[in-house]
Amino acid sequence: MAHAYTPGLRVAEKVKIQKSRVLPLPGEILVKRGDKVKAETVVAKTELPGKVFPVNVAGRLSIPPGDVPKYMLKKEGNAVEKDEIIAESKSFLAWLRASCFSPIKGTIESISTVTGQVLLREPPQPLEVKAYIDGEVVEVMEGEGVVVETVVTFIQGIFGIGGETVGPLEVAVDSPDAVLTPERIKGAHKGKVLVGGSLVRKEALDKAIKMGVKGIVVGGIFDEDLKELLGYDLGVAITGSENIGLTLVVTEGFSQISMVKRTFELLQGHAGMKASINGATQIRAGVLRPEVIISLPGGAPPGAEEVPVEGGMEVGDMVRIIREPHFGRIGRVKGLPVKPQTIETETSVRVVEVKFTDDSSVIIPRANVELIKL
């Protein structure tokens, strides 16, 4: 039997995961190995260098760049206050003196004799990295970050926008095929992660942002709404840094597509629990998919190990059809013919026979299905 590699999104009820929490610059680690942490716990911190402001001293004082150091009242590394004089031209007559003031509070970074510029830097900005998930610190990378491990319910989305956020999970629709309409979004949803069904439109997203909803997990979205939401046409799927007011995790794709029943039930079953979600998606190198992580209470029970992912698709496996026709339908692999078959486009491709719950079956190119690992 031929194996076919088909990437699949993970939907796991109970799985042990590890999350690296790494600082963008070296800094200080605030926890130690074995510590129990909450998603909100600050595990590491650092200081981002402050913003830099150049001052054209040579120009202001009408002197050659090479002479700038002679006119400086402050040296490299010196602290300065906002509006403090940092350089001054020399004259016996005070009213003939020209002065350069510091536009910021900070330090003198550098003095250039080529350009006559003085660079001033604001004080560093503190930056904290939180644990993002409830769990235990299992590794400390000194100065860089930590690894947090825990047992969770883990759901991978297909596309998302916005970064990490944490909030209690609330299901806002009755079924996986329901649309998350503006009417379903209430004031009480402030600070929560809402679960929608098959679709969320722009009006509902706007209302959710207005109500202070932290995140939305939903089956489908329309591209025209995404364009309006972002204010531009997303060209390449590299997301996560958007600042639209909430984090969005799409589980199925673009269009109205019912959320996979299993995914919906898992989310429904964990309503009220803390969910850590991240919309960051990167489909090119360094592949990243959005995620919903629900930390399970009680630590790691025996047997909750990471299940190694098998390489092949085999008869009996559950698959989702990911392109027209039958886009979004779920079925089981009935057959994997070795010989390529000719499809409507007249292309000869390797196919998979997929059987649906109503016993009907269809032939689909193998490239157009993805495994659903449970």
Next chain:
Amino acid sequence: MVHDPKELKVILATDCGSTTTKAILIEKKGEEYRQTYRGEAPTTVEAPFEDVTRGVLNAFTELEELSGRKILEGERILTPAQDNTGVDIYVSTSSAGGGLQMMVAGAVKTMSAESAQRAALGAGAIVTSIIASNDQRLPHERIELIRQNRPDMILLSGGTDGGTVTHVVELAEYIAAANPKARLGTTFKLPVVYAGNRNAREKIHQTLEDRTVLHITDNIRPTLETENLLPARQKIQELFLEHVMAHAPGYKKLMTWTSTPIMPTPAAVGAIVEDAAKRHNINIIGVDIGGATTDVFSVFDGNFTRTVSANLGLSYSVSNVLAEAGVENIMRWIPFDIAEADLRNRIKNKMIRPTTIPQLLEELKIEQAIAREALRLAFEQHKSLAVGLKGVQKVRDISELFLVREEETLVNMLTLDLLIGSGGVLSHAPRRSQAMMMLIDAFQPKGLTRIAVDSIFMMPHLGVLSSVHPEAAQEVFEKDCLVPLGPCISVVNEGRPGEACLEVKITRPGGKEIKDSIPFGELWLYPLSTQEEADIEVSPTRQFDLGKGKGESIKKKVQGGVVGLVIDSRGRPLRLPGDRAKRMELLMRWARALDAYPR
């Protein structure tokens, strides 16, 4: 592995594309090398594997199934070849790793900064930001932008050789102050390529050496009137391999399997195209449209130019084709009604699930419509960058700077002999006539042009093989790789649809004559197989031009192809009616003329 070329009997080659990993077997049959089997699998940079070698192994497994040859023992490639087991050599190309994101900085926005942009684009980068001393930003805004951007690389230019150093050193000071971090990995220092005023090198070095990995190349604008992009392009591409491709998951492991260094896919395709042009002394344009990028190669009068449009492709970058071309430009090629919202969703779904293929005819037509626009945009980019002798020193009048007109580029469609299409959408088009139509619509050849496709997308494999065994690569290229689609004769000026345009006389082998009058605005196909030659005489009426002047005929012996001889009287530039119904009717008529789709 066997290293003496003469000893090579069985060659295994892969191309790890951003979407699909393609493996081929080349075997020595008697005295000739032929490509025998092909297997493919989705490229596995995606979760759950995140290891490019899994896709390679899957492609090998398919190859084993189809060929009956045992290639693998577990995850080890069996060598040397014996009977029906093992291979003598394994070579590979790779374009996995995604795009190259660059920031460019130049002293003057419309001069050195624009030259830097051309150099970066030509090297295959997505230019994320352009910084210039006169870009209207406040200095601290520039510094903040550099810091926030997190590119893979910065190209810094500015000042002519011997000119003022102040502006470019100022830009360097901003870069140093921003202390930018590389997009991939927090431990790497950001590579900066300096290609500005020669006299500023020492100051630039002092300013940037501590905070970046500085590389210095020749000035891209040594004088105001000259532009020298090649050294900077080459340096960028070199650093791209070191800093970006090497981060593709599993890439390091793959390097230990191959017998020769892994070649970037565009470089391999370029090698084969350049070689073919030299061997036959012809002008060639080659295009390779992939999932993430579209590469265009041209050789005109011996001058080779390669451009990589890192953001135009049919899977990962498909949504960017929509963003750059605009939805109307894509919809103009679709011969049926489709709502804009539906089209947008389908394109985004392809972006997020890049390995899917069209199963319905309607989906195929949409994909081919997008391909036309991706090819058109990539070609436009190529024309604007293909300037000067091998990209070096194109003298321009100062008043005409950057108004790149067609006659200024090296690309002259009237002297183009051969147009080669490659990449899944062209090589795997279910009917070859679909590939021919896509190439004609996107490139709009003028006069007489031969058109071919890479049969099963093996130009990358042959390009890398040519570094080991050029004769074998050439033999397979001519016998198995290139599929001649046929010649295309095109009207080069504009007219009114239905106007008397061409008189065609074709004398087929055996003396049989065909005579036709073709009005303006049509596509006509005459059967003429690859093995057949015909004498043709195409005479335009006095207001029409086939590239030799109005009313001047083309009289020539031409060889056929798998599609046949195409006469394109639609004029240049090709204009489609604004009216939706009329346009769709025309598109269907042209498709029927070439028998492009099942009825």
